[in-house]
Amino acid sequence: xxxxxxxxxxxxxxxxxxxxxxxxxxxTKTVTDRELLEQTLDSMDLERERGITIKSHxxxxxxxxxxxxxxxxxxxxxxxxxxxxxxxRSIASCEGALLIVDATQGIxxxxxxxxxxxxxxxxxxxxxxxxxxxxxAMPEEVEDQIIDLIGCDRxxxxxxxxxxxxxxxxxxxxxxxxxxxxxxxPGAPLQALIFDSVFNNFRGIIAYFKVMNGxxxxxxxxxxxxxxxxxxxxxxxxxxxxMVPRDMLSTGDVGYIISGIKTSKEVKVGDxxxxxxxxxxxxxxxxxxxxxMVFAGxxxxxxxxxxxxxxxxxxxxxxxxxxxxxxxxxVALGFxxxxxxxxxxxxxxVQERLDREFDMDVITTVPNVPYLVYTKQGxxxxxxxxxxxxxxxxxxxxxxxxxxAQIISRSDFIGPIxxxxxxxxxxxxxxxxxxxxxxxxxxxMPLAEIVFxxxxxxxxxxxxxxxxxxxxxxxxxxxxxxxxxxxxxxxxDALSTLTHTDNAYPLGRRMCExxxxxxxxxxxxxxxxxxxxxxxxxxxxxxxxxxxVTAKCYGGDITRKRxxxxxxxxxxxxxxxxxxxxxxxxxxxxxxxxx
Amino acid sequence: xxGIYIHIPFCKTRCSYCDFFKSxxxxxxxxxxEKLLEELRDRRHFFGSRKNNLQTIYFGGGTPSLFSEKSIDxxxxxxxxxxxVADNAEITLEVNPDDLSPEYLxxxxxxxxxxxxxxxxxxxxxxxxxxxxxxxxxxSRRSLEWVFQTGFENVxxxxxxxxxxxxxxxxxxNLDILSNYPVQHLSAYHLTIEPGTQFGKLKRQNRLxxxxxxxxxxxxxxxxxxxxxxxxxxxxxxxxxxxxxxSRHNTAYWDNVPYLGAGPAAHSFDGTKRxxxxxxxxxxxxxxxxxxxxxxxxxxKDRFNEYLMLRLRTSKGMNVDEVKKNFExxxxxxxxxxxxxxxxxxxxxxxxxIYGTRKGWFVIDAIIEDLFILE
Numbered sequence: 001x002x003x004x005x006x007x008x009x010x011x012x013x014x015x016x017x018x019x020x021x022x023x024x025x026x027x028t029k030t031v032t033d034r035e036l037l038e039q040t041l042d043s044m045d046l047e048r049e050r051g052i053t054i055k056s057h058x059x060x061x062x063x064x065x066x067x068x069x070x071x072x073x074x075x076x077x078x079x080x081x082x083x084x085x086x087x088x089r090s091i092a093s094c095e096g097a098l099l100i101v102d103a104t105q106g107i108x109x110x111x112x113x114x115x116x117x118x119x120x121x122x123x124x125x126x127x128x129x130x131x132x133x134x135x136x137a138m139p140e141e142v143e144d145q146i147i148d149l150i151g152c153d154r155x156x157x158x159x160x161x162x163x164x165x166x167x168x169x170x171x172x173x174x175x176x177x178x179x180x181x182x183x184x185x186p187g188a189p190l191q192a193l194i195f196d197s198v199f200n201n202f203r204g205i206i207a208y209f210k211v212m213n214g215x216x217x218x219x220x221x222x223x224x225x226x227x228x229x230x231x232x233x234x235x236x237x238x239x240x241x242x243m244v245p246r247d248m249l250s251t252g253d254v255g256y257i258i259s260g261i262k263t264s265k266e267v268k269v270g271d272x273x274x275x276x277x278x279x280x281x282x283x284x285x286x287x288x289x290x291x292x293m294v295f296a297g298x299x300x301x302x303x304x305x306x307x308x309x310x311x312x313x314x315x316x317x318x319x320x321x322x323x324x325x326x327x328x329x330x331v332a333l334g335f336x337x338x339x340x341x342x343x344x345x346x347x348x349x350v351q352e353r354l355d356r357e358f359d360m361d362v363i364t365t366v367p368n369v370p371y372l373v374y375t376k377q378g379x380x381x382x383x384x385x386x387x388x389x390x391x392x393x394x395x396x397x398x399x400x401x402x403x404x405a406q407i408i409s410r411s412d413f414i415g416p417i418x419x420x421x422x423x424x425x426x427x428x429x430x431x432x433x434x435x436x437x438x439x440x441x442x443x444x445m446p447l448a449e450i451v452f453x454x455x456x457x458x459x460x461x462x463x464x465x466x467x468x469x470x471x472x473x474x475x476x477x478x479x480x481x482x483x484x485x486x487x488x489x490x491x492x493d494a495l496s497t498l499t500h501t502d503n504a505y506p507l508g509r510r511m512c513e514x515x516x517x518x519x520x521x522x523x524x525x526x527x528x529x530x531x532x533x534x535x536x537x538x539x540x541x542x543x544x545x546x547x548x549v550t551a552k553c554y555g556g557d558i559t560r561k562r563x564x565x566x567x568x569x570x571x572x573x574x575x576x577x578x579x580x581x582x583x584x585x586x587x588x589x590x591x592x593x594x595x
Numbered sequence: 596x597x598g599i600y601i602h603i604p605f606c607k608t609r610c611s612y613c614d615f616f617k618s619x620x621x622x623x624x625x626x627x628x629e630k631l632l633e634e635l636r637d638r639r640h641f642f643g644s645r646k647n648n649l650q651t652i653y654f655g656g657g658t659p660s661l662f663s664e665k666s667i668d669x670x671x672x673x674x675x676x677x678x679x680v681a682d683n684a685e686i687t688l689e690v691n692p693d694d695l696s697p698e699y700l701x702x703x704x705x706x707x708x709x710x711x712x713x714x715x716x717x718x719x720x721x722x723x724x725x726x727x728x729x730x731x732x733x734x735s736r737r738s739l740e741w742v743f744q745t746g747f748e749n750v751x752x753x754x755x756x757x758x759x760x761x762x763x764x765x766x767x768x769n770l771d772i773l774s775n776y777p778v779q780h781l782s783a784y785h786l787t788i789e790p791g792t793q794f795g796k797l798k799r800q801n802r803l804x805x806x807x808x809x810x811x812x813x814x815x816x817x818x819x820x821x822x823x824x825x826x827x828x829x830x831x832x833x834x835x836x837x838x839x840x841x842s843r844h845n846t847a848y849w850d851n852v853p854y855l856g857a858g859p860a861a862h863s864f865d866g867t868k869r870x871x872x873x874x875x876x877x878x879x880x881x882x883x884x885x886x887x888x889x890x891x892x893x894x895x896k897d898r899f900n901e902y903l904m905l906r907l908r909t910s911k912g913m914n915v916d917e918v919k920k921n922f923e924x925x926x927x928x929x930x931x932x933x934x935x936x937x938x939x940x941x942x943x944x945x946x947x948x949i950y951g952t953r954k955g956w957f958v959i960d961a962i963i964e965d966l967f968i969l970e
Contacts, residue, residue, distance in 0.1 A: 522961065524941075524958045524961055543807075543808060543809060544808055544809075544958060549832060549908075549957060549958065549959055549960040550757075550784060550785035550787075550811075550815070550832060550833055550957075551784065551785070551787050551833075552784060552833065553832075553833075553848075553904075553905065553908060554845055554848050555600055555848060555854065555856050555861065555862045555864075556856070556860060556861065556862040556871065558848065558862070558869075558901055558904075558905065559862070559869055559871075559891070559901075561904065562897065562900050562901050562904055565900075565904065565960065565963060565964045565967060566900065566967055566969060568964055569964045569965070569967050569969060570969060580935075580939075580961075580965065
C-alpha cells in the first residue's frame with residue numbers, strides 16, 4: 001500500500017492535460033508509441049474531436065524509483081461543468097492532484113472550482129506549468145497566480161511541456177515524493193468507492209472503483225450499498241491500457257469489477273461496494289443521485305422512427321446513466337421523449353451521438369430546468385416540461401434551481417460581464433482579484449438563465465477570455481409563467497417555454513420575430529402570437545403567398561397544375577404540419593438563438 | 596357531351612408576358628391547316644362510337660384571327676363532316692382587336708362562329724404598350740362597336756390585372772369603359788411573370804416585380820364587387836358572365852366533359868385518358884400529330900384530385916352527392932379536412948355544395964393542395 005499513489009489531473013480544457021498524461025504513460029512504459037494514439041485517454045471519437053474528456057477513465061502505471069517500484073493510478077476527470085459530480089467522485093478516490101495550468105493562458109474558472117473540490121478533500125496539490133515550449137508562455141505571471149491560489153512555494157511548481165516531454169520525470173518524482181500513499185485498513189470490511197462506469201458490448205457494465213478499506217477477491221458476493229443490489233464479482237482487475245484481471249485487490253488499489261450488470265442505471269457513481277457476508281457499517285459519504293438539470297423533448301423527424309429512437313436512447317443510456325428519458329407526446333411533433341440532461345453540453349453530446357452512432361435525425365425542443373411547484377393543497381410537484389405546469393389557480397408558489405456561477409476574466413471585461421449577469425437575474429456575491437488584471441466574479445443565478453444563450457453571450461462580450469463554471473446551490477422561490485406560441489390561433493405545444501414572469505414579454509416578442517423569419521410564406525397569412533394564458537402579448541404575421549390561383553386553368557393547364565400541387569404537397573410533408581401551417585425543423589429551437 | 600379545341604399557334608408578334616406556345620412564322624399557315632384537318636379526320640372516333648353530340652368548338656391561340664374566314668370555314672367543315680355537331684353548339688373564336696374589320700366579322704358570322712373572345716387586355720395605351728400588344732385602346736373600342744353591329748351577341752373580352760406599373764383603381768376603370776358595351780363575358784387574369792418572357796427577363800434584372808399579394812387580393816375582390824354591380828356573375832376564379840352566358844367550352848373542362856384538342860401542345864381527354872400533342876410546330880407540320888402524341892391514364896386518385904381542383908375554382912363548388920357517388924373512399928378520407936376548412940371559414944357548405952368563401956376563394960390553391968390525395 002505504501003507504494004501506491006492515486007492522483008487525478010485538474011486542468012482547463014485545452015490546457016494540455018491529455019498530451020501531458022501521454023508523456024507520463026510513455027515515460028513509465030505503460031504504452032508503446034505505436035499504441036499511443038494521439039490522446040490515449042480520450043477514447044470516444046467525440047471526445048477526441050472536442051478535445052475534452054467527457055467520461056473519466058483510469059490507468060495504472062509502474063514507476064521504479066530508488067529500490068522501489070511504485071504503482072501510480074491516474075484517475076482521469078471529465079473537464080466540463082455538466083459533470084462536476086463525477087469529478088467530485090474521482091477526486092474523492094485520490095490522495096493527490098496534478099494542477100496543470102497553461103503557461104500561456106493562466107488560471108481559468110474551471111480549474112478553480114475543481115481545485116477547490118480537491119482542496120476540500122485534502123488532496124496534495126502538485127502544480128505544473130504546461131506548454132512551456134510556447135513562445136507566448138509567461139511563467140512568472142502564471143506562477144504568481146498559482147502561488148496566490150494555493151499558497152505554495154515558487155520552487156514547488158514544475159515547468160513542463162506535454163509536447164516536448166519536458167518535466168515528465170520531475171512530475172513522476174513529485175507524485176511519488178509529495179503525494180501520500182492511500183490510508184485505510186485492509187483488515188476492515190470491504191468499502192470501495194465507485195467513481196465511474198462504462199458499458200461494454202460483450203461484458204456489460206464495467207464499474208471502476210477504489211478500495212478504501214478491506215479487500216475484494218474474484219468470486220466474492222458483493223453488494224452495492226445505495227442501490228441495495230447484490231452481485232458476484234465475476235472478474236476484477238486493474239486498468240492498464242486494457243483490463244488486466246487480478247484475483248485480489250486490496251486497500252488503496254484502483255480497479256474494475258465485472259459482475260454481469262446489464263444497464264448503467266444499476267451502477268451509480270459514488271456508490272459503495274461491500275461484501276454481502278461482512279458488510280461495512282456505512283456507505284462512503286458524498287453519494288448523490290445524479291439529477292438531470294436540463295430537460296428537453298427529443299422527437300424523431302420522421303414519426304415512423306419513434307421505436308428506433310427509443311432503441312437508440314436506451315443504448316445510449318447503457319453507458320450514460322445520467323441521461324434520463326420518458327415518453328412524451330406533442331400535438332405538433334407526435335411521439336417522442338422528454339430527456340433529462342446534466343447540462344447543455346451533455347444535451348449537445350447526446351444529440352450528436354444520436355446522429356453519429358445511430359443515424360437518427362431528431363428535433364430537440366427548447367430546454368428547460370426542473371421546477372418545484374407547490375400547490376395550494378400542499379403537494380410538491382417537480383415539473384419538467386411546460387405542459388406539466390398546473391393551472392395558475394392551484395399553484396401556491398414555484399421554486400427554481402439556482403447556481404453559483406464563477407467567472408474568471410480579464411478585469412477590463414468586468415463591466416459587460418456584470419451587465420450580462422445582472423440582466424440574467426444574477427446577484428453578485430463576490431469579486432476577487434487573482435492578479436492585478438484577472439478577476440474572479442461569483443454570482444448567484446437561476447440555472448434557467450444560463451440555458452438560454454448565456455455561454456455564447458459571455459464568450460462574445462469577453463472576446464473569448466472569460467471562463468465560466470457553476471455548481472447548483474438549491475432552489476429559490478420564483479415567479480414562473482408559461483409562454484405559449486400560437487400559429488393561426490392554435491397553440492403549438494412544442495414551442496411553449498417556461499420563463500420568469502419578468503422575461504415573458506421580451507421573450508415573447510423576440511420569439512415571434514424570430515419565427516417570422518423562419519416560417520416560410522404560405523398560401524394564407526400565418527399569425528404568430530405569443531401568449532400567457534389567454535393574454536396575447538406579442539404578434540407577427542407571415543403574409544400569404546397566393547397569386548398563382550388566378551392563372552388560367554383550361555385544357556392543358558389541368559394536368560400541369562395538378563402535378564404541381566401534388567409535388568408541393570409532397571415537399572411540405574418534410575416540414576412539420578402544425579394545424580395548417582408548415583413549420584421547418586429549425587423553428588423549434590429558434591428561441592435558443594435569439595439575439 | 597363533348598368539345599373540340601383547335602390550337603392556332605401563330606402570332607404576328609410576341610407579347611411581353613406570354614409564354615404560351617406559338618410561332619411568329621406565318622409562312623407555314625397553309626401546311627399547318629392541312630395537318631390540322633388530317634388530325635381531325637384521323638381522330639374522328641375519339642369520342643367513341645356512341646352518338647356524342649359536339650357541344651362546343653373553340654379556336655384558341657396564339658392568334659386565331661390571323662386566319663382567314665376561308666381557313667376557319669375549312670376547319671369547321673371538316674369538323675362537321677367527322678363529328679356530330681349539335682345544332683346549338685357554341686363556336687368561339689379568340690380574336691385580336693387589330694385583326695378585326697366589319698368585312699372580316701361578317702364573313703366569320705357566315706362560317707358559324709357565334710361567340711367571340713376579344714383579347715382587349717386593357718383599355719389604356721400605356722398598359723398595352725408595356726405589354727407589347729399590337730393594338731391600341733382605340734382599336735379595341737372600335738372593334739367592339741363593329742362586333743355588335745355585325746350581330747354577334749355572345750361576346751367576351753380578356754383583361755389583365757396586377758400590372759406592376761398600374762394600380763387597382765386604374766384597372767377597375769376598365770370596367771367603366773366596358774359598361775358601354777353589351778359584353779356578356781369577362782375573363783380577368785392576374786399577370787404572372789413567367790421566366791422565359793420579356794417580363795421574366797426584366798424581373799431578373801430587378802426592373803419589374805409583381806404587386807404585393809395583399810394588393811392583388813384587394814383588386815380581386817374589388818373586381819368581384821364591381822362586376823357584380825354590373826350584373827356579372829363571378830362563376831370561376833378568373834371568369835365572369837352576364838345572363839347565364841358562361842363559356843360553355845371552358846365550363847366543360849371543369850365538369851370533366853371529354854374534349855379533343857387538335858394542334859401542337861393541345862391536350863385531349865376521353866373520360867379516363869389524357870393525351871397531349873408535342874409542342875413542336877415544325878414536327879407537326881412535317882409529320883402530323885401522330886408523331887408526337889403522348890397519353891396518360893388518369894387513376895381514380897388523379898381524377899379525384901383534378902375534380903377537387905377544378906370544382907373548387909368555381910363559385911358553385913363541388914356537389915357532395917356527386918363526389919360521394921364517384922369517389923366514395925377518397926371522400927371519406929378528406930371529409931374531416933373539409934370540415935376543418937369549413938370551421939375556419941375558408942370553405943362553406945350549402946344546398947349540397949362545398950365552395951370557397953370570401954376568405955378562402957382567393958387562396959383556394961392552398962386548400963386544394965391540403966385536400967389532395969397523394970397515395
